[in-house]
Amino acid sequence: MPESTPVTVLAGGVGGAKLAEGFARVGDDLTVVVNTADDAQVYGLSISPDLDTVMYTLAGIANPDTGWGIAGDTVAVLDQLRRLGQDTWFTLGDADLATHVFRSDRLRRGVPLSMVTADLAAALGVRARLVPMTDDPVATLVDTPAGRFGFQEYFVARRHADTVTALTFDGVADSRPAPGVLEAVRDADVVAIAPSNPFVSVGPILAVPGVRDALATSGAWRVAVSPVIAGAALKGPAAQMLADLGHEVSALAVARLYAGLIDAMCIDERDRDLAPAIADLGLQVIVTNTVMGDGPDRERFARELLTGRDR
Amino acid sequence: MPESTPVTVLAGGVGGAKLAEGFARVGDDLTVVVNTADDAQVYGLSISPDLDTVMYTLAGIANPDTGWGIAGDTVAVLDQLRRLGQDTWFTLGDADLATHVFRSDRLRRGVPLSMVTADLAAALGVRARLVPMTDDPVATLVDTPAGRFGFQEYFVARRHADTVTALTFDGVADSRPAPGVLEAVRDADVVAIAPSNPFVSVGPILAVPGVRDALATSGAWRVAVSPVIAGAALKGPAAQMLADLGHEVSALAVARLYAGLIDAMCIDERDRDLAPAIADLGLQVIVTNTVMGDGPDRERFARELLTGRDR
Structure with missing residues (x-):
C-alpha cells in the first residue's frame, strides 16, 4: 500500500x-x-x-x-474531590482532566x-x-431490568453487569x-x-x-x-x-x-x-x-x- | 471575652x-x-x-x-493545560482545582x-x-491608562503595575x-x-x-x-x-x-x-x-x- x-x-x-x-x-x-x-x-x-x-x-x-x-497520570484532583464529599465514581487523572x-x-x-x-x-x-x-449531542441510553441508565453509569458505575434489553441513541436522529x-x-x-x-x-x-x-x-x-x-x-x-x-x-x-x-x-x-x-x-x-x-x-x-x- | x-x-x-x-x-x-x-x-x-x-x-x-x-499542592493539570496550548497565566494547583x-x-x-x-x-x-x-455576580473592573481590566487580569496577569484611575464594582447595585x-x-x-x-x-x-x-x-x-x-x-x-x-x-x-x-x-x-x-x-x-x-x-x-x- x-x-x-x-x-x-x-x-x-x-x-x-x-x-x-x-x-x-x-x-x-x-x-x-x-x-x-x-x-x-x-x-x-x-x-x-x-x-x-x-x-x-x-x-x-x-x-x-x-x-x-x-x-503515569496522578489523581490529585480526584483525591481532593473525594475529600470535598464528591462521589468520585468516575476516575479522571490530573493530566487527563486538563x-x-x-x-x-x-x-x-x-x-x-x-x-x-x-x-x-x-x-x-x-x-x-x-x-x-x-x-x-448524542447520548446512549441503556435499558435494563433495573431501569434506564446513561452509558457511563451503566458501563462504569454499574460495571456493565446489567442485562441490556434495549439501546437508544438519544438525539442521533437530529x-x-x-x-x-x-x-x-x-x-x-x-x-x-x-x-x-x-x-x-x-x-x-x-x-x-x-x-x-x-x-x-x-x-x-x-x-x-x-x-x-x-x-x-x-x-x-x-x-x-x-x-x-x-x-x-x-x-x-x-x-x-x-x-x-x-x-x-x-x-x-x-x-x-x-x-x-x-x-x-x-x-x-x-x-x-x-x-x-x-x-x-x-x-x-x-x-x-x-x-x-x-x- | x-x-x-x-x-x-x-x-x-x-x-x-x-x-x-x-x-x-x-x-x-x-x-x-x-x-x-x-x-x-x-x-x-x-x-x-x-x-x-x-x-x-x-x-x-x-x-x-x-x-x-x-x-504541598501539585500542578499536573496546569502543566498539561500548558502542553495543550492554553495560556496558563493563572496558577491553579491540583487540589485547589478540585x-x-x-x-x-x-x-x-x-x-x-x-x-x-x-x-x-x-x-x-x-x-x-x-x-x-x-x-x-459582582465584578471589580479596574480602569487604568492602559484600559479597563477585570480584577484578576489587573492583579495577576499585569501584576498590579498599572496606575488605577477608577474602580467599578459591576453588578453590585443589583x-x-x-x-x-x-x-x-x-x-x-x-x-x-x-x-x-x-x-x-x-x-x-x-x-x-x-x-x-x-x-x-x-x-x-x-x-x-x-x-x-x-x-x-x-x-x-x-x-x-x-x-x-x-x-x-x-x-x-x-x-x-x-x-x-x-x-x-x-x-x-x-x-x-x-x-x-x-x-x-x-x-x-x-x-x-x-x-x-x-x-x-x-x-x-x-x-x-x-x-x-x-x-
Whole structure:
C-alpha cells in the first residue's frame, strides 16, 4: 500500500485506538471517525472517552495498562474531590482532566467539538485527522431490568453487569455528521470498522444520518474487524450485549450485523471454522491473529488487513 | 471575652484570612463575610480567590509561603493545560482545582454560592460560618491608562503595575447580600474590618446594598485594622491604590475611609504618631503589632483587638 492511501477508521475506544495506531504507523493519510455517544458530563466537565482514548493512543501517551487515560497520570484532583464529599465514581487523572477542562471551556463558548478535538490532537502531536461522529449531542441510553441508565453509569458505575434489553441513541436522529465525516467514509480507499462494540461504539456512528448510506455506497474497500474472538470479547460488554439482544455470541453474528456495509470481515485464527459461514454472506474473509499488542503488533495487524484488500 | 461572643469579620484574601484565623482560635461564634468581586472564570472554572484563601486558612491547609492555594499542592493539570496550548497565566494547583471543579459544577446547576461555600467549608472541617458577600455576580473592573481590566487580569496577569484611575464594582447595585450577611453585621458583638485592601476587598462588601447601613447602625463594637503600615501595604496594591486615587498613603487615610462606620481603628506601632489625628476623627485608637505571623500570633492579635473593646 502506498503511504498516502487514504484510510478511514470507524472507532470506539480501546479497540478503535489500537487499530487507528496500526494504520497511523503504516500510512500518513488517516482519518479516525470516533463515537461520541458515550460522552458525558462528569463533575461538570465534558468528557469524550472514546475520542480521548484514540487521541492519547495516537499521541503515544495512553496508559498501556488500562488502555484509557494518560500514562503515569496522578489523581490529585480526584483525591481532593473525594475529600470535598464528591462521589468520585468516575476516575479522571490530573493530566487527563486538563483535556476535559480545555474541552469544557471551549464547548461552553460555542466552539464545536470537532474544532476542539482538532486543537487538542494538534497540541498533542497527533497527525491523523481525529473527528467526532457529530458535533451534536448524542447520548446512549441503556435499558435494563433495573431501569434506564446513561452509558457511563451503566458501563462504569454499574460495571456493565446489567442485562441490556434495549439501546437508544438519544438525539442521533437530529444529529448531523461532523465536518469531514461523510467525505472520509465516501472518499477513502479503505474504510475499516474497528474491533469496537458493534452496538454502542460503531452503532451510534452508523446511526448518524448519512453515515450508513455513505458507507453502503462508498467506493472504498470496507473491512470490519470482529471484536468477538472465540465467543468472547477482548474487552467490555460486546459479548454480553450480543447475547442479551438475541444474537449468537460469535464473529459470524458480528458479520451479519455489518452485512451490506462491508466487503470483508476479519476474524481471529481461533474462529477459522466460521469462515465458510461468513463467506456465505458474500463477504471476503480475512483470518489472522486479531489480538493487537504493542505498537509494532498493531502495525502488523493493519498491514495484514491491507494485504486482504490487495488479494 | 467569652468564647461564645459573636464576631463578624469583613474580609478580603490573605489579610482577612489571618484575622479570621485569629478570631477562630479565640472563640467559636465567628462569621466571615468575604469579598467576591475578585471572583472570575479561569479556564472555564468559577474561582473565588478570597473565599478560598479564607477557607483554606481556616481549614489549616493554606500554603504558608504564598498565603493562597493549598500547602504541598501539585500542578499536573496546569502543566498539561500548558502542553495543550492554553495560556496558563493563572496558577491553579491540583487540589485547589478540585475546589473550582466542585464549585463550578454546582453553580451551573443553580446552587447559590453561599450554599456551595458552606458545603466546601464543612467538608474541609471549617467551623466558622464562611459567607460570600452576595450570591449575585459582582465584578471589580479596574480602569487604568492602559484600559479597563477585570480584577484578576489587573492583579495577576499585569501584576498590579498599572496606575488605577477608577474602580467599578459591576453588578453590585443589583446585588443582594447573601443570606446571613446583614444579620452577621447587625447582630454581632464585634465587627472587625480585616487589614484587607479598603478599595477592592472591603469596598465591594460595603457596596452591596444594605451592608454599609447595617454596619453604620450596628450595635456591635466595630474595629478596622489598617492594611497600611509605615506608608506601605504588607501585601498587594493597597498603598499604590491609595496614592493613585488621591489619598495619603497612611493608616490615617484608611481611618478616614472608614470613619462613620467604625468605633475603633487599629494601627501598627510604627504608626503610633498617627494616633492623635485618628482620635480626632472620633475613633478609639488601638496601637499594637499588626503584623500577624503564624496561628498563635494571629490569636495574639485577635485578643489584643478584643482587649481594645473591653477597655
